[in-house]
Amino acid sequence: MNVTQQILNGLVIGHSYALIAIGWTVLLGVAKLVNFAHGQMYMLGAFVTWSAISQFGLPYFLAIPTAMIVGVAVAFLMQRVMLGLTLKQDLVSIMIVTLGFGHVLHGAAGLIFGSTGKLLDTPFSLRDVYYEDLWFTHQDILIVVVTVLVFLMLKLALDRTTMGRYARMVAEDPDLARLDGIDVRKVYFGVFAFQGAAVALAAAMVAPRTPILTSMGFEEVIITFAVVVLGGIGSVWGSYVAGVALGMFTAFFGALVSPAYTTAAMFVVLLTLLVLRPGGLAVGPGGR
Amino acid sequence: MTRTPVLSLEKIVARYSGNTAVQLDELHVDEGELVGVVGANGAGKSTLVNAAMGWSRGKPAVSGSVRLDGKDVSGQPAHRRVAQGMLLIPEGKLIFTSLSVDENLLSEAHDPGPGRKAYSREEVFELFPRLRERRNHLGSQLSGGERQMLGIGRALRLAPRVLLLDEPSIGLAPQLVSRVLSTVRELAEGGLSVLLVEQNVKAAIRVVHRLALIERGKLVVEGTADEMRDDPRIAEAYLGANHG
Numbered sequence: 001m002n003v004t005q006q007i008l009n010g011l012v013i014g015h016s017y018a019l020i021a022i023g024w025t026v027l028l029g030v031a032k033l034v035n036f037a038h039g040q041m042y043m044l045g046a047f048v049t050w051s052a053i054s055q056f057g058l059p060y061f062l063a064i065p066t067a068m069i070v071g072v073a074v075a076f077l078m079q080r081v082m083l084g085l086t087l088k089q090d091l092v093s094i095m096i097v098t099l100g101f102g103h104v105l106h107g108a109a110g111l112i113f114g115s116t117g118k119l120l121d122t123p124f125s126l127r128d129v130y131y132e133d134l135w136f137t138h139q140d141i142l143i144v145v146v147t148v149l150v151f152l153m154l155k156l157a158l159d160r161t162t163m164g165r166y167a168r169m170v171a172e173d174p175d176l177a178r179l180d181g182i183d184v185r186k187v188y189f190g191v192f193a194f195q196g197a198a199v200a201l202a203a204a205m206v207a208p209r210t211p212i213l214t215s216m217g218f219e220e221v222i223i224t225f226a227v228v229v230l231g232g233i234g235s236v237w238g239s240y241v242a243g244v245a246l247g248m249f250t251a252f253f254g255a256l257v258s259p260a261y262t263t264a265a266m267f268v269v270l271l272t273l274l275v276l277r278p279g280g281l282a283v284g285p286g287g288r
Numbered sequence: 289m290t291r292t293p294v295l296s297l298e299k300i301v302a303r304y305s306g307n308t309a310v311q312l313d314e315l316h317v318d319e320g321e322l323v324g325v326v327g328a329n330g331a332g333k334s335t336l337v338n339a340a341m342g343w344s345r346g347k348p349a350v351s352g353s354v355r356l357d358g359k360d361v362s363g364q365p366a367h368r369r370v371a372q373g374m375l376l377i378p379e380g381k382l383i384f385t386s387l388s389v390d391e392n393l394l395s396e397a398h399d400p401g402p403g404r405k406a407y408s409r410e411e412v413f414e415l416f417p418r419l420r421e422r423r424n425h426l427g428s429q430l431s432g433g434e435r436q437m438l439g440i441g442r443a444l445r446l447a448p449r450v451l452l453l454d455e456p457s458i459g460l461a462p463q464l465v466s467r468v469l470s471t472v473r474e475l476a477e478g479g480l481s482v483l484l485v486e487q488n489v490k491a492a493i494r495v496v497h498r499l500a501l502i503e504r505g506k507l508v509v510e511g512t513a514d515e516m517r518d519d520p521r522i523a524e525a526y527l528g529a530n531h532g
Contacts, residue, residue, distance in 0.1 A: 165394060178365070179366060
């Protein structure tokens, strides 16, 4: 086994995981909400990117914001439909409604894009880098750079901006936030919009690594779940570390045992950790 | 001609799952007036101020009219009332514990109308020097008295037209109670209208202009502080025999 190559793979996969999960981290940390259509929103982001490039001839750097705008639109639509439930924080109903949304997205994407796999090629994914016995693509570099930037910007935004402070206030105590004059509904909408944009960005970055199918999404939502729970629910740094750690685990487990059982093995790790440390690896206040 | 009260509450009824917690005909606060609402634990004092604010941590059904400077705000959500100068400092958890003192004081009013003064953070620190010393501490590190000061400071930053205070004395040492309450009195002297809910009648009666006693959600008696000091219902129930 080429250990350096596996570390490299682990880093790339790990940053992908962290980027895919970031929207959920904020959603759960700030609004105490869940979205089980997350995986299908990832799928949709990938297909919108693909469609923008292959069918409309847009350059990759314009396809990314297109996918993000569609992501925001879907998130807004969902939030609009569920507003009553989100304000009541009725988690069980939200879980079921978002699961349903995921199925609707899956079906709609199948009708529009067909059920055959597509290749989402970008100017970066087609450029390989060989260095001694190591191999990676420019897309891999892009994933790591973008993920690090997104996490840094999110951390800065939460700590330094008014919107970020509102988000932290709503995360701690939505009732008290109302008494500070904050329209909590707007913050919820903002958080949903962020989740939609972030998962579409993740799709535009990560999906080019493999062929895309409208049936994908399940694995992504499972990975997101693992990253968010492992990182300590709502912790931004926690989910970054958890994402990279899970990526390393995936790479090495795949190389040493078999890639086929990676998801199952990930769950064994998750369950073990949750038994030992129910709060996750990093327990912090919501949204930090 | 009588002046329009800054805050007026009429026919306020609040129910928790069918049980009436508050049923109040009329209560108002004039400009620069400090009105106290006293009563035993569970008399409905908190429910009343929360109903005035259109806010609650529970889910009561509230009806009745709330007017701010004559304008009906009953249909408005709490954050809209805040924008117009109704500021509630709730009982219990009244600051953001995961934010620093400075951050708790960051929200400010955007050009408040006449009769409202938006305090700068500096002015809040002048009022409560203790907060300046603690400005970089997290809310969770503050003592009960400091939290109460921060709660008041947070409200002052948002330019209150009327301040609603829910049990500021709870859990505070006696000297601290009188310090906090005399600061509230000074604010009223400066022209701010205040509705103060208190279980500590002794402390409240020293600072308020007017006092209302509520029992089982209903207003029993109301009058100036002097009148109420001699009222047997107040004296018997709360002040001890030597005051009768």
